[in-house]
Amino acid sequence: MATRAPKSPRRSSSAASRGGGSGKKTATSTRRSGGASRAPQKRGAAGPGEGPIALLFIWIGRCLLLLWKLLVHTVGGIVRAVGRSARDLDPDLRRDGLGLVLLALGLLIAAAVWWETEGPLPEVTRAVVMGGFGAFSPVFPLLFLPFAWRLMRTPGEGDLDIGRLLIGAAALLVGLLGLIHIAHGVPWPADGATAMRRAGGLVGFVASGPLTTLITPWVTGVLLFMLMLFGLLVVTATPIHRIPQRLRDLFSGLMERDSGPDSGADILPSGGAAKESKPKRSSRPKGAPKTAAAGEGAAAEPAAAKAETGAAGVAGANERPYDDPVVDTARSTAVPDPTPAPTSVEQLSIPTRAVEGDYELPPPRLLKPGTPPQKRTRANDLVVEALSGVLEQFNIDAEVTDFVRGPTVTRYEIELGPAVKVEKVTALTKNISLAVKSADVRILSPIPGKSAIGVEIPNSDKDIVSLGDVMRSAPATADDHPMLVGLGKDVEGAEVVANLAKMPHVLVAGATGAGKSTCINGLITSIMMRALPDEVRLILVDPKRVELTMYEGIPHLITPIITSPKKAAEALQWVVGEMDRRYDDLAASGYRHIDDFNAAVRAGELTAPPGSEREYEPYPYLLVIVDELADLMMVAPRDVEDAIVRITQLARAAGIHLVLATQRPSVDVVTGLIKANVPSRLAFATSSLSDSRVILDQPGAEKLVGKGDALFLPMGAGKPLRLQNAWVTEKEIREIVEHCKKQAEPHYRDDVGTAEAKKKEIDEDIGEDLDLLLQATELIVTTQFGSTSMLQRKLRVGFAKAGRLMDLMESRDIVGPSEGSKARDVLVQPDELPEVLNRLRGE
Numbered sequence: 001m002a003t004r005a006p007k008s009p010r011r012s013s014s015a016a017s018r019g020g021g022s023g024k025k026t027a028t029s030t031r032r033s034g035g036a037s038r039a040p041q042k043r044g045a046a047g048p049g050e051g052p053i054a055l056l057f058i059w060i061g062r063c064l065l066l067l068w069k070l071l072v073h074t075v076g077g078i079v080r081a082v083g084r085s086a087r088d089l090d091p092d093l094r095r096d097g098l099g100l101v102l103l104a105l106g107l108l109i110a111a112a113v114w115w116e117t118e119g120p121l122p123e124v125t126r127a128v129v130m131g132g133f134g135a136f137s138p139v140f141p142l143l144f145l146p147f148a149w150r151l152m153r154t155p156g157e158g159d160l161d162i163g164r165l166l167i168g169a170a171a172l173l174v175g176l177l178g179l180i181h182i183a184h185g186v187p188w189p190a191d192g193a194t195a196m197r198r199a200g201g202l203v204g205f206v207a208s209g210p211l212t213t214l215i216t217p218w219v220t221g222v223l224l225f226m227l228m229l230f231g232l233l234v235v236t237a238t239p240i241h242r243i244p245q246r247l248r249d250l251f252s253g254l255m256e257r258d259s260g261p262d263s264g265a266d267i268l269p270s271g272g273a274a275k276e277s278k279p280k281r282s283s284r285p286k287g288a289p290k291t292a293a294a295g296e297g298a299a300a301e302p303a304a305a306k307a308e309t310g311a312a313g314v315a316g317a318n319e320r321p322y323d324d325p326v327v328d329t330a331r332s333t334a335v336p337d338p339t340p341a342p343t344s345v346e347q348l349s350i351p352t353r354a355v356e357g358d359y360e361l362p363p364p365r366l367l368k369p370g371t372p373p374q375k376r377t378r379a380n381d382l383v384v385e386a387l388s389g390v391l392e393q394f395n396i397d398a399e400v401t402d403f404v405r406g407p408t409v410t411r412y413e414i415e416l417g418p419a420v421k422v423e424k425v426t427a428l429t430k431n432i433s434l435a436v437k438s439a440d441v442r443i444l445s446p447i448p449g450k451s452a453i454g455v456e457i458p459n460s461d462k463d464i465v466s467l468g469d470v471m472r473s474a475p476a477t478a479d480d481h482p483m484l485v486g487l488g489k490d491v492e493g494a495e496v497v498a499n500l501a502k503m504p505h506v507l508v509a510g511a512t513g514a515g516k517s518t519c520i521n522g523l524i525t526s527i528m529m530r531a532l533p534d535e536v537r538l539i540l541v542d543p544k545r546v547e548l549t550m551y552e553g554i555p556h557l558i559t560p561i562i563t564s565p566k567k568a569a570e571a572l573q574w575v576v577g578e579m580d581r582r583y584d585d586l587a588a589s590g591y592r593h594i595d596d597f598n599a600a601v602r603a604g605e606l607t608a609p610p611g612s613e614r615e616y617e618p619y620p621y622l623l624v625i626v627d628e629l630a631d632l633m634m635v636a637p638r639d640v641e642d643a644i645v646r647i648t649q650l651a652r653a654a655g656i657h658l659v660l661a662t663q664r665p666s667v668d669v670v671t672g673l674i675k676a677n678v679p680s681r682l683a684f685a686t687s688s689l690s691d692s693r694v695i696l697d698q699p700g701a702e703k704l705v706g707k708g709d710a711l712f713l714p715m716g717a718g719k720p721l722r723l724q725n726a727w728v729t730e731k732e733i734r735e736i737v738e739h740c741k742k743q744a745e746p747h748y749r750d751d752v753g754t755a756e757a758k759k760k761e762i763d764e765d766i767g768e769d770l771d772l773l774l775q776a777t778e779l780i781v782t783t784q785f786g787s788t789s790m791l792q793r794k795l796r797v798g799f800a801k802a803g804r805l806m807d808l809m810e811s812r813d814i815v816g817p818s819e820g821s822k823a824r825d826v827l828v829q830p831d832e833l834p835e836v837l838n839r840l841r842g843e
């Protein structure tokens with residue numbers, strides 16, 4: 001993270017050269033006056049009083065001086081030109097070149113030391129290396145290999161790393177050579193070159209010789225050993241307090257490598273401390289409480305570090321804004337009055353035992369790594385130049401002090417001089433766009449947690465963020481919640497994950513081609529990678545009929561993928577019913593959240609009330625994903641809105657969550673009511689500012705560059721977090737789907753998407769009269785007497801109402817047609833009554 005302190009020298013120097021024009025002028029004028037004051041003296045020296053010979057010498061001297069200057073300028077110019085073109089080289093090529101130079105050096109030293117090649121260059125090299133490094137010389141050429149390898153293998157990794165490695169290796173080498181020298185009796189140069197070469201050479205002598213005379217060889221040995229240890233820690237980038245953790249990681253890494261072909265296949269490309277999550281997880285036996293996987297060597301440190309970076313920090317997005325909201329909101333949610341537990345309700349069945357043996361989650365290696373992240377490329381340098389140019393042109397005392405490259409955009413940081421208005425920079429958005437040749441410039445003022453303005457500019461050379469990298473990152477492996485999904489990487493390149501159970505409902509919107517479907521694929525794939533089917537069940541609604549078809553048949557589904565908007569609207573009604581059933585169970589058992597209910601059931605603490613035929617089972621999370629809300633809203637706007645609002649208001653405690661995606665975020669699709677009840681938003685590039693306002697209640701999404709560039713506004717967050725959504729290929733999805741399908745078969749409920757049809761019939765026909773109709777039916781069936789006047793008398797209704805009730809019963813084959821003044825035939829026997837009443841109720 002850039003800090004102000006180290007940059008201040010740069011800042012002040014450029015400030016002097018920039019706005020501090022006065023300082024520059026002063027320096028120039030001082031030089032001029034100096035020149036002017038010397039000139040008369042020189043003229044005086046060549047004055048009329050001097051002889052022609054003296055004049056000749058003076059002129060010869062001046063000519064020589066001129067020639068010298070010419071030579072110096074020419075040579076300097078050539079060197080500068082070469083240097084400039086080297087600087088202009090692509091950083092990757094520069095690193096490759098450096099790597100090759102190191103390889104060549106290693107080869108030269110190997111030729112000199114190992115094969116004792118003849119010739120002046122190998123001989124000088126041999127003398128220098130053996131004289132300098134003594135007994136270590138034969139190993140010396142090998143040292144170049146890892147450096148060369150690292151430079152060429154990991155393009156884009158900062159030079160800092162190389163610097164760290166050099167410092168660490170130097171400390172390691174000096175310590176080792178000093179120890180070797182002590183082990184050979186600390187020979188001095190006066191003892192001869194052979195004795196020095198057999199010991200630690202000149203370096204070993206300098207490291208140990210003088211010290212041994214001052215503090216004895218033993219103490220020197222201990223100090224040199226400590227120096228070696230320090231070198232080792234620097235090389236491995238291990239702070240002392242993390243040594244035990246590193247050893248544990250190393251140990252468990254070795255154990256995993258031994259345990260099978262999957263293990264160790266996917267290591268974080270960035271070389272982070274995080275390891276891949278468990279490659280396999282078997283179905284938990286029912287009743288076994290879930291154990292956290294945080295201890296599996298997954299370092300949660302990056303997330304913790306990020307949490308300090310401000311409100312929009314990644315972990316901030318992941319954790320803080322809705323830290324534990326499930327429990328909190330569950331407490332505040334109005335739980336309906338306790339009702340007796342339903343005695344014979346069919347609970348959302350979860351018989352997803354594996355086809356053979358235990359269910360195994362897909363191995364993480366099925367998700368491939370993305371491109372290695374780059375910290376700086378030539379494109380970034382060009383943008384910094386362009387930005388500085390704009391600031392200079394407009395005479396603004398501000399400077400580009402740093403930049404942080406993310407996968408899609410880079411955030412350039414501009415620090416202002418004293419008394420410079422922020423608006424001066426923000427007003428330049430269009431000029432900056434012009435200078436950097438990109439229409440999608442977004443200005444953050446300030447960057448959260450920093451006193452600097454951020455200018456986000458799309459990279460002309462983007463990195464691909466793969467879902468695999470996100471799912472194997474520390475924030476993902478540190479939490480084994482089955483509803484945790486990989487979203488992508490933020491502008492600083494940190495992985496962003498989110499727990500759908502805590503969101504608790506999310507709206508995904510963006511113009512066509514912006515990356516919505518990829519995002520939905522990422523969500524479903526994350527669930528398949530982490531959740532057993534008896535932990536999370538899915539309802540997938542795909543009115544476009546093409547986006548989600550590949551998930552057909554996965555065991556997490558409770559109904560085949562729904563493609564008809566009408567059926568989808570009905571399925572939402574079913575979800576409302578499922579929510580009510582869950583609430584009934586919660587209310588009857590006295591728990592406030594389905595997680596608590598499930599824990600009690602698993603622990604065997606909860607049994608159905610006496611007289612009930614129920615046997616409680618844990619409820620899985622139910623995730624409903626709608627990949628085009630607009631299609632549903634066109635078919636049945638009122639019903640869909642009602643269902644969504646009802647689900648979103650109450651479903652969180654019942655473990656039911658919605659993901660609603662649309663490419664038409666207009667107010668008739670994302671209505672005020674839906675917006676008010678879907679608190680988390682994920683906006684991809686929108687075609688207009690008004691669309692951005694509909695999704696995020698603020699502008700910003702219209703400036704996104706598409707292809708997965710997104711703004712994530714989790715529930716409770718003030719500012720959206722920009723991220724590059726994770727990419728998952730169709731091939732990866734197919735392999736994961738195949739794996740899941742092999743493990744278990746789906747168990748479809750045939751009532752999903754049909755409930756509404758029955759209800760509709762009731763609504764249209766019966767309307768408000770359901771209660772009266774139920775009473776009338778009960779009366780007529782139990783008495784087996786189809787008389788209208790009896791209904792009038794017993795139900796205290798008028799003739800018209802009684803006649804209407806009779807017509808309704810006739811249309812449902814409860815009574816026969818009217819036969820004048822005679823009573824109608826009753827077509828239902830008393831033992832069929834409960835079934836008929838249920839049918840009338842729409843159940």
Ligand SMILES: Nc1ncnc2c1ncn2[C@@H]1O[C@H](COP(=O)(O)OP(=O)(O)OP(=O)(O)O)[C@@H](O)[C@H]1O
Binds near residue numbers: 465511707
């Ligand atoms: N996360 C991503 N990383 C890289 N490229 C992406 C990403 N997301 C999307 N893209 C690119 O953008 C294209 C369109 O993405 P996608 O199909 O997800 O858009 P969409 O918003 O769903 O469009 P539509 O609404 O028309 O289905 C993809 O084919 C891919 O090339």
